[in-house]
Amino acid sequence: MVGVTHYLVLSAAVFAIGVFGILTRRNALLFLMSVELMLNAANINLVAFSLHYGNLSGQVFALFVMALAAAEVAIGLGIILVLDRNFGGIDVTVPTTMRR
Amino acid sequence: MTGAFDFAPAIALLPLAAFAVALFGGNYLPKRGALAGITALVGSLVLSIWALVTVAGGETYDADLYTFVAGQDTLSLHLGILIDPLSALMLVIVSLIALLVFVFSLGYMNDEDETGLPRYYAELSLFSFSMLAFVFADNLLMAFMFFELVGLCSYLLIGFWFREAGPSSAAKKAFLVTRFGDYFFLVGTVGIFATFGTGMFAGSESFPHMAEQALAGEHSVRTFLGLGEQAWFTVLGLLVLGGVIGKSAQFPLHTWLPDAMEGPTPVSALIHAATMVAAGVYLVARMYGFYLLSPTALGVIALVGGFTALFAASMALVKQELKQVLAYSTISQYGYMMLALGGGGYVAAVFHLTTHAIFKALLFLGAGSVIIAMHHNENMWDMGGLKDKMPVTYYAFLSGSLALAGIFPFAGFWSKDEVLYETLIHGFGGSPLLLAGYAMGLLAVAFTGFYTFRMVFLTFHGEPRTADAEDPHGVRWNVKLPLAVLGILAAVAGVINLAPVEKVTGIHLTFLHDWLDMAPDSFGTAVHHYTGDHGLMHEFAGYTAAHPLGETGTVLVGAAISLGLALAGAGLAYRLYAVPSPTEHTDKLGSLKTLLMNNYYQDEYQVWLARDVTLPLSRAADTFDQSVIDGVVNATSSVSLFAGERVRRIQTGLVTHYATLITLSLVALLVVFGYLGGWF
Amino acid sequence: MSRPRIVRDLNPGGAVAALALFGVLVAVFVTATFPDAAGFEAGVSITAGIGYALFDMADQSPLVTEGFLVSFVLIAVALDAALDGAILLARREDGSVLDRVRKGGEE
Numbered sequence: 006m007v008g009v010t011h012y013l014v015l016s017a018a019v020f021a022i023g024v025f026g027i028l029t030r031r032n033a034l035l036f037l038m039s040v041e042l043m044l045n046a047a048n049i050n051l052v053a054f055s056l057h058y059g060n061l062s063g064q065v066f067a068l069f070v071m072a073l074a075a076a077e078v079a080i081g082l083g084i085i086l087v088l089d090r091n092f093g094g095i096d097v098t099v100p101t102t103m104r105r
Numbered sequence: 106m107t108g109a110f111d112f113a114p115a116i117a118l119l120p121l122a123a124f125a126v127a128l129f130g131g132n133y134l135p136k137r138g139a140l141a142g143i144t145a146l147v148g149s150l151v152l153s154i155w156a157l158v159t160v161a162g163g164e165t166y167d168a169d170l171y172t173f174v175a176g177q178d179t180l181s182l183h184l185g186i187l188i189d190p191l192s193a194l195m196l197v198i199v200s201l202i203a204l205l206v207f208v209f210s211l212g213y214m215n216d217e218d219e220t221g222l223p224r225y226y227a228e229l230s231l232f233s234f235s236m237l238a239f240v241f242a243d244n245l246l247m248a249f250m251f252f253e254l255v256g257l258c259s260y261l262l263i264g265f266w267f268r269e270a271g272p273s274s275a276a277k278k279a280f281l282v283t284r285f286g287d288y289f290f291l292v293g294t295v296g297i298f299a300t301f302g303t304g305m306f307a308g309s310e311s312f313p314h315m316a317e318q319a320l321a322g323e324h325s326v327r328t329f330l331g332l333g334e335q336a337w338f339t340v341l342g343l344l345v346l347g348g349v350i351g352k353s354a355q356f357p358l359h360t361w362l363p364d365a366m367e368g369p370t371p372v373s374a375l376i377h378a379a380t381m382v383a384a385g386v387y388l389v390a391r392m393y394g395f396y397l398l399s400p401t402a403l404g405v406i407a408l409v410g411g412f413t414a415l416f417a418a419s420m421a422l423v424k425q426e427l428k429q430v431l432a433y434s435t436i437s438q439y440g441y442m443m444l445a446l447g448g449g450g451y452v453a454a455v456f457h458l459t460t461h462a463i464f465k466a467l468l469f470l471g472a473g474s475v476i477i478a479m480h481h482n483e484n485m486w487d488m489g490g491l492k493d494k495m496p497v498t499y500y501a502f503l504s505g506s507l508a509l510a511g512i513f514p515f516a517g518f519w520s521k522d523e524v525l526y527e528t529l530i531h532g533f534g535g536s537p538l539l540l541a542g543y544a545m546g547l548l549a550v551a552f553t554g555f556y557t558f559r560m561v562f563l564t565f566h567g568e569p570r571t572a573d574a575e576d577p578h579g580v581r582w583n584v585k586l587p588l589a590v591l592g593i594l595a596a597v598a599g600v601i602n603l604a605p606v607e608k609v610t611g612i613h614l615t616f617l618h619d620w621l622d623m624a625p626d627s628f629g630t631a632v633h634h635y636t637g638d639h640g641l642m643h644e645f646a647g648y649t650a651a652h653p654l655g656e657t658g659t660v661l662v663g664a665a666i667s668l669g670l671a672l673a674g675a676g677l678a679y680r681l682y683a684v685p686s687p688t689e690h691t692d693k694l695g696s697l698k699t700l701l702m703n704n705y706y707q708d709e710y711q712v713w714l715a716r717d718v719t720l721p722l723s724r725a726a727d728t729f730d731q732s733v734i735d736g737v738v739n740a741t742s743s744v745s746l747f748a749g750e751r752v753r754r755i756q757t758g759l760v761t762h763y764a765t766l767i768t769l770s771l772v773a774l775l776v777v778f779g780y781l782g783g784w785f
Numbered sequence: 786m787s788r789p790r791i792v793r794d795l796n797p798g799g800a801v802a803a804l805a806l807f808g809v810l811v812a813v814f815v816t817a818t819f820p821d822a823a824g825f826e827a828g829v830s831i832t833a834g835i836g837y838a839l840f841d842m843a844d845q846s847p848l849v850t851e852g853f854l855v856s857f858v859l860i861a862v863a864l865d866a867a868l869d870g871a872i873l874l875a876r877r878e879d880g881s882v883l884d885r886v887r888k889g890g891e892e
Contacts, residue, residue: 022802029800062851062853065835076867079868087880
């Protein structure tokens with residue numbers, strides 16, 4: 006029987022894939038996509054528990070998360086534009102001027 | 106009416122005022138500060154005599170002057186004055202000799218056109234102040250302070266002609282050697298304060314009284330190092346003895362005194378004959394109630410004294426310079442005083458202290474007169490035949506020499522004889538160690554007779570050996586007056602304690618004994634408290650008197666033996682040196698003479714100790730300090746610098762690296778919380 | 786634009802961290818116990834329920850929920866702010882925003 010545990014493992018897997026993407030990708034756009042993955046993993050988790058406990062709050066919360074994800078991507082793309090302007094490319098390993 | 110004791114502080118403060126006057130105004134005064142010193146010392150002498158007369162009337166004085174640490178339920182430190190028979194006597198001696206030395210300095214320094222005289226008179230006045238304050242100190246800390254100040258003045262005065270190499274080096278040597286002894290004195294002082302909570306010399310609150318009560322079981326004091334009470338008191342006594350040995354130039358810290366003769370002769374007369382070196386012996390006499398509680402300490406004192414008496418007398422036999430003979434003689438005579446104190450002869454020691462101050466100062470001043478006459482040439486082999494040209498000096502010097510050698514009826518005979526007698530009877534009474542001291546002292550009597558008269562005959566008799574001796578420089582009244590005064594005193598001072606005459610005839614003549622016995626029982630410094638029938642000497646030190654030939658017989662035989670030896674020594678010197686052209690008979694001693702001339706290589710030994718033993722030790726300690734201690738400190742800083750350098754590399758500037766760290770930390774936290782919270 | 790290439794210089798710490806995180810999460814989830822599942826009633830419109838919840842009219846729906854009106858308004862404000870922020874970031878010093886747009890679609 007598909008219980009809540011399966012959904013949780015699924016969300017953990019998607020989250021881990023998102024974390025992997027953040028930690029290893031050099032392209033800033035892929036970085037943003039990985040962030041989206043993490044947010045959606047959290048969404049899966051929320052909806053799974055909403056069904057499990059029979060409370061709609063989880064699904065409403067997931068909607069809000071989606072809206073915020075959209076807002077964040079908007080800002081993120083703006084930042085990528087600025088990054089491209091100042092560092093000539095969108096490789097995240099190039100800007101290291103904020104060390105020491 | 107105000108008594109003598111109200112003016113007691115002035116005894117020491119008058120010379121202090123003279124010090125200030127000479128230091129700041131000396132250049133403007135006609136005699137460069139000498140008159141200020143003379144006036145001050147006349148005042149001190151008058152006040153001291155007045156105090157003496159008052160004490161003779163039965164009063165004594167013990168008061169605090171200034172408390173500089175007032176402890177609550179603990180020890181307090183103060184400056185105070187103690188005037189009892191012993192200190193009153195010493196005050197008169199010190200003021201008198203200091204006054205005569207100031208007068209003599211007019212002739213030795215002013216008339217010889219020396220430079221830097223304001224400094225000289227200032228230092229001499231400062232010395233007088235410190236010595237007088239030391240004498241009437243009522244507690245051990247104050248005594249220590251002035252002990253050190255006296256040592257400082259000695260350094261300043263020995264090095265008076267500091268621009269030459271000899272005096273400045275001698276001054277440093279004197280200061281360092283006495284300072285070495287004073288280190289032990291300081292430890293002993295701290296120990297006494299820690300044990301008894303007080304350093305007072307006299308009274309019911311004094312530490313000798315407390316120590317006596319502790320040994321009698323009535324009181325308890327803290328002891329350290331896990332020692333019993335008597336053993337600890339012995340340790341304290343021996344520690345203070347370190348300072349005494351240094352200051353009174355006993356073996357092994359005697360090496361500074363012959364070199365101290367580099368200073369001007371009046372300084373030698375005052376400091377290194379009569380007063381400063383007396384400070385050590387005076388301190389033991391002052392604390393005698395404490396030393397009597399420890400037979401071991403007394404034994405050490407007696408042996409050191411007896412050995413030094415013989416040791417120094419042997420070195421005086423071969424010296425060629427006038428002041429050197431006198432310096433070794435001083436060391437030897439102070440050995441006698443220490444022998445007396447260790448042997449239970451308190452009155453004898455004080456008697457010898459008094460007579461020695463008189464005749465040794467006399468001999469040094471006489472030597473000064475000869476030195477002026479010989480244009481500052483001290484070598485006795487360049488003199489000769491001076492007795493006709495300098496009669497006052499000759500007769501005074503002869504009086505002093507007869508006293509030194511211990512020839513009847515001069516002062517030295519009575520005092521030295523009493524020293525030896527007391528040691529003898531206590532030695533027969535069950536302390537054989539004292540007999541060894543007695544033997545050494547007796548042999549030294551023979552040596553003393555010999556070197557004293559060798560000195561007299563070489564200097565004054567025979568034919569003049571150089572041009573200076575044929576036509577000596579004249580001396581004036583300021584030299585002759587002190588010599589005359591002291592010469593008369595040296596002849597008659599023995600009457601203050603004619604113990605042998607009393608024992609034989611029964612007439613009461615031991616005035617000094619009565620004088621020292623006059624201290625009130627509350628002070629605890631009277632002779633009967635020390636050496637009387639129920640005194641500390643019998644109770645604690647275990648000395649009893651035994652007269653092998655009956656009392657009268659022992660006295661007469663002892664006196665006869667010592668007088669005989671002294672006359673034998675003098676007679677041998679007469680045979681060898683009272684000839685028109687004497688030769689250096691001491692050359693016949695051969696290699697023994699080399700040993701004696703080199704002072705048994707004691708100076709080389711001490712330099713070796715300092716250079717080859719202490720210096721490597723201190724270098725090792727320095728290396729340890731620099732490499733280990735500084736190394737630890739440096740290592741701490743370099744470790745933190747290195748660690749910081751390495752940790753800094755985490756800040757790569759790459760966002761992904763930071764995110765990696767965050768993720769890893771999150772994982773770690775989850776694991777920890779999981780285990781603690783039982784999630785798994 | 787260059788064709789995508791295989792990444793050869795992966796940050797190894799990242800791989801480890803992601804895998805470790807996955808491992809921990811799965812370990813926690815699999816060993817956790819949950820009460821019995823309670824689903825929603827059949828036949829009730831979930832979407833309508835969500836709508837009611839958003840406008841604080843939760844009592845209009847039989848489903849268990851809460852009011853989210855304040856959050857709704859705040860999200861609206863946040864989206865608006867994000868839009869403005871994106872435009873601000875994209876603007877260059879001379880005030881223009883678009884950089885590759887040509888008139889008439891020329892390239």
